[in-house]
Amino acid sequence: MDKSEAFGRLCSVKKIFLHQMNLDEGNIIPAIQVETADVICYRCGQKTTKKRAALPNNQYFCPQCIIMGRISTLDILYTIPEPNNFIVTPQPLTWKGKLSPAQLKCSQKLKKVIQQRRDHLLWAVTGAGKTEMLFEALAYAIQKKLRVCLATPRIDVCNELFPRLQMAFKNVDILLLHGGQQQRYRYTQLIVCTTHQLLNFRGAFDVLVIDEADAFPFVNNKLLQHAVENARKKISSLILLTATPTRKLLKETKKGKMTFSYLPLRYHGNSLPLPKTRITYGWEAKLKNKKLPYQMKKIIEKWVRENFPFLIFVPKISLLNLTYEAVKKILNSNIHGAAVHAADPERLEKVAKLREGKLRFLVTTTILERGVTFPNLNVLVLGAEERIFNKAALVQIAGRVGRSAQRPDGDVFFLCQTTTRQITGAVKQITFLNRRGRQLQKWKNV
Missing domain, CATH: 3.40.50.300 (P-loop containing nucleotide triphosphate hydrolases)
Incomplete structure (x- = not known):
């Protein structure tokens, strides 16, 4: 192990290999501390009952952070205090853009x-x-x-x-x-x-x-x-x-x-697109019959005529393919899309294809509610009344639209069987932010 790998880092090392490694004892800490009824993990800081953490031969592991690789009482953690061992970079920023x-x-x-x-x-x-x-x-x-x-x-x-x-x-x-x-x-x-x-x-x-x-x-x-x-x-x-x-x-x-x-203002100075709520009864039953709700069908046909890419958010993974197949039925064969969710092995590739224009649409879960940017996008939330779509999620989803200065507006539709506090709260928050943004612009122009 290179010494620099342990700078400010917790490196898991098997105890049986310690005699082969020249490690400073002062930088070794136990991976797991065993107490009377519980064990404490020194990587994630979480406490677990002995019963849940038990391994054979009176050994224990941490189930809380096992996603990062298993550590147990058979391991130690090695760390070297962060030395900030860096070469000075005189002009690190090469970005030439300007801020408002x-x-x-x-x-x-x-x-x-x-x-x-x-x-x-x-x-x-x-x-x-x-x-x-x-x-x-x-x-x-x-x-x-x-x-x-x-x-x-x-x-x-x-x-x-x-x-x-x-x-x-x-x-x-x-x-x-x-x-x-x-x-x-x-x-x-x-x-x-x-x-x-x-x-x-x-x-x-x-x-x-x-x-x-x-x-x-x-x-x-x-x-x-x-x-x-x-x-x-x-x-x-x-x-x-x-x-x-x-x-x-x-x-x-x-x-x-x-x-x-x-x-409260976007970089291009325009307001956030305000979602339009549409009451759509029996949308899930229609999907199970491989049909789109009428209002959804009309919205998508409009977007296709205008040649804009779009995201369709659904509340459950089980609805992804149903929605995708129903959308494909109303589109020409030369218009391509895909369904995507968190565990999809092709998830990153599909997102890249939408950005590159190789796909026209994605049917997705909330995995794409934030942090991704596509130009000229429209968005539709199907089943916006479902619990997974809380106020923050709906505001973030609406925020995927209008991020480009070339098209700072766009369509956001919430399709639901009934309005909820989350839906009305999201619309109110966007309305409030737009009002504050306009006030900020007005104040700057005085």
């Missing part, structure tokens, strides 16, 4: 937060340019030899962020880490990863950015909250980015636990 005055104000605040090692929440509407607003702050951190991580709950968001950061920081080595790729770990100053990957770090990051901080599986997840606190240094900056902050996050800003920035 509102974006620039948020960008300057983020830089100040890093300088002061503070925690911060940036609440900006979908399409506000949160990533671009980070660039100057990240450039400052890189110049100061600080170690930086951008983590997000979703693989799709990682795959969106990584190439954008590569283009913006062409002279900086950046590592992408998530379960869907095979890139071997190496020591780098800048990392893009899923929040689960933070379980493998300890006191590593001077700056830790969590994008989509309100998203599943991160939100209200004690294991991942522990991972964040364990992965950052004691004196560090935690920056949370979201378009749909939870009440808990907003309360923490009011209590002064973190500073706060707010941007």
